[in-house]
Amino acid sequence: MFAFGDSTEQRPTAEFGAVVKVLSEKKDNWGIAFWFASSNHLLGGERPKDLLRSTPERVRCAAEEEIAWQLDG
Template identity: 40%
Template sequence: MDKKELLGKIRDREQKMLTQAKDEILGGGDFLPVNRLAELFSIRIETLTPALIEWEGDNRIFSIEHEGCYLFPRYAFSTRSGLTPHPALKEVLSILSPTKSSWLVAFWFSSSNGMLGGKRPRDLISSDAVRVILAAQSEVDGVLHG
């Protein structure tokens, strides 16, 4: 097998992996369009839509785009003091967003993480935010040699 053929096989495999990861994200029920979020949290869509736009502009939340529709992660919200993004999410996004697309951020939140004892960041953002922030920083820093 020549180099060109090998690179083609690698690209095909990477594309399959990407498609599978997207299917898992979309099929998991954690990313919802605005109207479904409004229903879930019993808030008027006319109230939620401008808030989401503002929060995303302030890097307090993120969305993924699929077939022309923006989907927001339901795990990103705290209902303790009204519906707002978890405060730690802004710091995590400020760490990850400069190097990762929204889809890659979604993959990171949904993948088990060695820094979190094999748990997913999305499962700990509300209960152990400091560890999630440290895991995000570790993700960006990569392997450090000393």
């Protein structure tokens, strides 16, 4: 439900799509789902799915940092 703007939306939000696009560089679908549902140190221990609507840019930046770390590491 976090991927949709409200209950009447039939497609995921653009913000969700932007984050998925970033994460799909290094994660499969299960990895992406796990990332959204897990607490994230880059988001102060919050889960990305809980912040996607209120601070989508912050969530996207956390995804970008995650992928950059995986590419460097």
